[in-house]
Amino acid sequence: MREVMTKTMARNVFYGGSLFFIVVFLILSAQSVSHIKNKSTVHAELTESVAKGKRVWEENACINCHTLMGEGAYFAPELQNVMARWGVEDDPEGAFDVLQGWMEAMPTGIEGRRQMPQFNLTEEQVRDLANFFLWVNKIDAQGWPPNEAG
Amino acid sequence: MTQSALTRAFLTLLALSIGTTLLTELRPQAGMGFVALVLLLAGLKARVILMDYLGLRLAPMWQRGFNAFLVVFLLTGLGLYLAG
Amino acid sequence: MKYQTQKIAYWYFLAAMILFAVQVSGGLIAGWIYVQPNFLSELMPFNIIRMLHTNSLVVWLLLGFFGAAYFLIPEEAEREIHSPMIAYLQLIILLVGTLGVVVTYVFNLFHGNWFLGMEGREFIEQPVWVKVGIVVAALMFLYNVTMTVLKGRKTAITNVLLLGLWGLALLFLFAFYNPENLALDKMFWWYIVHLWVEGTWELVMASILAYLMLKMTGVDREIIEKWLYIIVATALFSGILGTGHHYYWIGTPGYWQWIGSIFSSLEVIPFFAMMAFSFVMVWKGKRDHPNKAALLWALGASTVAFFGAGVWGFLHTLHGVNYYTHGTQITAAHGHLAFFGAYVSMNLAIFSYAFPILRGRDPYNQVLNMVSFWLMTGGMAFMTFVLTFAGTVQTHMQRVLGENFMDVQEGLGLFYLMRWGSGAAVVIGALLFIYAQLAPRREVISQGTGEEA
């Protein structure tokens, strides 16, 4: 009787098909990189300060409580649009002031309320972080989040 | 599959494709009837490919399964078209 | 134990189980902070505990995979591991790295240092020096097992397993690429996270499952290996472009919404195939293998993976749905059940299969092991339901009605309390499992001589 399926064919289809999808994925990735650099983010406004702000964000593991563009720990609010929520997205000075005030007030110590640690950031770090959030707020994320609540 | 059967399948496909082209040239804006016909021709072409090129004529059970897929797919397509 | 070097797996599995205990305990504490937000807030804030919870999970699963490879490759390749010394050295490097990670996180050492300090991208927070160590260890591992396989018999199981392990090691290199542009960062971050759990890890999982089926059901290798190829083919065909479901809202082009929706919907297929595979094999197989616990875990893994990764993944993968559910407790529900079903359970299955053999006293304490299966699986299932409800409420209040995040969270307290309860069941189950593996008790239910599988 004829063999319904040979192992060689199964193997060839698996390897060949996977290679095919990897190639397609890489082509689309290249297109996406160009889209990100030229269209969806203001790559030109990615200043030294924004980059430093991103490092502040990382070094303090903020993502392990908050979400940023919906990714993170779901324990604390979404922060991509935090500057819009605070109404300071067009006002770098105001953004710094509000963020500075917020960071100083932590932790609130209020019983029964989730606590944000005191990170002891320098004034410059807070400024960088504010600039980072302002920059992130401008990413064209296909209309996400649905509303200001994030 | 004999070669003459294969050639017959090819000629059928050719005829169906020319049919689609003629239809498009004659009545390009005709709406529902036009779309239904175009989808019907597409379904017939797909069926010839499945039966003769891919050899399902010898496997009636599988043929039925794929035919069912085609019918459901084309009817859903027509339904979506009509909804728009 | 047919080959002496299979013993290496023992130490890998042991280390993995210790970290498993750390991981679930971390989860229990994190779950309690949801209930009592002030708990530990001054000593060890939530973000640190969560890092420990997720990082130890990843590390112990990887240790389990490495151990599984060291256990099954000698039997498949029909020869001893190339160099046991390298294997032990690799384990030591990984353990030193793990210890370094824990100490760095807990005491917040070297804050801001580019080489020694924590890096802070989700799941790949490890300091650079640990990442380098991971790469070195992975290279040693790949060299070791590849040499073994090249010199020995090549089977589909080892081919797929090695492909998965090579793939996961290569993809990890993206951990060293951290662009300043957040959208680019996220895009390539998923190269690791998604292409691990919905790509290369599936290859590892499927090959371990195939090995267990081969050993425990007695079905022909020929049949098992064909199934294996179908499973991994559908896994990669759907999973690679399925990455698109993470590219909806992070600044990537809009067409990903369609690629992601279509291909990731098809990611259900390999998980369904794995479930069908394991049940069909057990049903077809004539052998009545005495290690019922390992069989239970293997069947459980493929079933829970189908629900956790397949069904719960599909629930929120269509972009129209994901627009509202993205980053809510729905994601948490899916993540917990998927990881538990696919990777935790498959690891525990191979542990349950290998431990009696490695310790030279075939099946023992099976009842306890099976009790732990039901405790953990039941706990996990309940946790998933609770989080799914919480996530549905959250999605409606926050994403549809636009209510403030913290206000919504305060309304979810009851769900989080129930989640903690189910988590406690999982922890008890996990500890029971470890006890069942290690406790020097003799056979509980059967006094048969036990078969060297």
Place this chain on the structure above:
Amino acid sequence: MNQSPAPVPAMAEQDHPLDSLPGDLMIWVLIVSELLVFGAGLLAFLGVRIADPVAFAQDQDSLNRVAGAVNTIVLISSGYLAARAVHSPNKMRLWLSGSMVLGLVFLVVKWFEYTAKAELGIGIETSQFFTFYYLLTGFHAMHVVAGLVIFALIMRWPNPRNLEGAAMFWHMVDLVWVLLFPIIYLVR
């Protein structure tokens, strides 16, 4: 389906439904997966069209229907030659080369279509219609490229079973096109 219910002799002696399937089962796994992907994509296209049929019709007007019709004929002819290659072992290379040349013609026509669009400044993000147009025709064209690569490998290392599989892959590419072409180019 007015097929006469003639009993198929092959079925009688076989004990498993899979045995009656022509070709290798793995190729059918592939064919079914592809049909699911393209089927979902085409239905999604028609689903999205509901929101704005007028805009879809406008965008569709800039497509080159003649090129699409020509390509249909090119592909079914190519498929015919590939099928002949399977059935004539001694002239396999001849038939297969013909099939490959037509495959290349398909790609050339496609190339002209794409460059014409690019000159008009139309890209994948231009509109919903063009997102689908590029995704579906582009993914299909990638399959044509893959098919040509597979044929080239078979020319180099001939093997009847692989040839059969490759021809089946090629027919699947045909099959997808005859469904894709009318829905994207003609339905309005």
